Amino acid sequence: MPDQFPMELPVEAVPRPAFVESLGHELAVAAATLPPTIGVTAQRVGVLADTHCVSADGADLPDSVLEALDGCDLILHCGDLSAGAVLDRLSTLAPVLSVRSRIDPPADGVRLHDGPLLVRAGHTLIGMSADIPDDIDPADLFGTDVDLALSGTSHVPRVGRTGSTLLVNPGSPTIPLSDSGPTIAVIDLDGRRSTVHIVHLPRSRS
């Protein structure tokens, strides 16, 4: 494409400095509100939230959670971990990314991030936030249109849709607040098509 231009551009083809500066400022303001994006490779994604594990070694995360996540090549945790050790246990299965809520340890920028966070898995763009209030458009929260919007906080599993975005709340595997009982979600990614499974776990804690 560059060779479609004459070697010396007419002066009008060169942008005005004031225009460049003004647009640069506008973009900088917009960029400051956009969450970071992490690129990953994954086809089966385990999603959980509201684990509220407090033991120093994450031992109070039920074994049934790990069994249900077996085979996932990425695990996403949407906040309310309570203690960070739960991430250590999850990491024995697959790479883990999580967003923190107010009760969680400080972000480490590797596994635990201040939300919201964007995760690009192939053609699928996933937005993660500890909470997505009902009156907030996910596109506004994440600064862009996402294919999947994951959140926690309610302890109630939910799969819904707004526009082209699939909303998923995996519920809680430890403190369920609905008749559904303890739950997590497993999502199969195929191109930009996603299939969400809410996985029901035994009620007793291990």
Add this chain to the structure above:
Amino acid sequence: MSECESEAAVVAAAQSDPNRFGDLYSSHVGFIHALAWGRLGDRAAAEDVTAETFRRALRALPRYEPRGVPFRAWLCRICINLINDELSRRQNALRFSSAMPMDPPLDAASDEMAEAETRAMVHALIDQLPPDHREVIMLRFAEDLSVADVAVRLGRSPDAVKQLQRRALAGLRSLATQGGTDA
């Protein structure tokens, strides 16, 4: 590190920290503006398209995945889509205005606007000509070179330049008659 790898690193940095988008903007704003100006022929439209290109690029940045395609090519695709939208809009406006009885321009300002619009339309039509036709038109009428100077610039005889110019103008008339800016 190759230029491609280096650019991929800058894009990855902007994805991890969107505040770094400014680096990409600074590197490409001149090119995108020139592309828009070259296709649209006026500064105001070029600035509108340039601004919208970067707004959309920022919003779509999380989805960008380098697959051997330079970031600039991705930006160009956004820009060219916007240019085509603008050309379609102009074409529709021209069809509409030619179908409607027009009052004569009321003052010098409206004269200038009409002239600017016409100039932009002509640029859009010129852009659809084959490269050699486009070149002879630009050299003769935009750069105002004589037939002899164009002949030297193109390495052709003056007679060949005159013939090329006749064909280019005929092509331009034909496009204008069709009202076609569907490139």
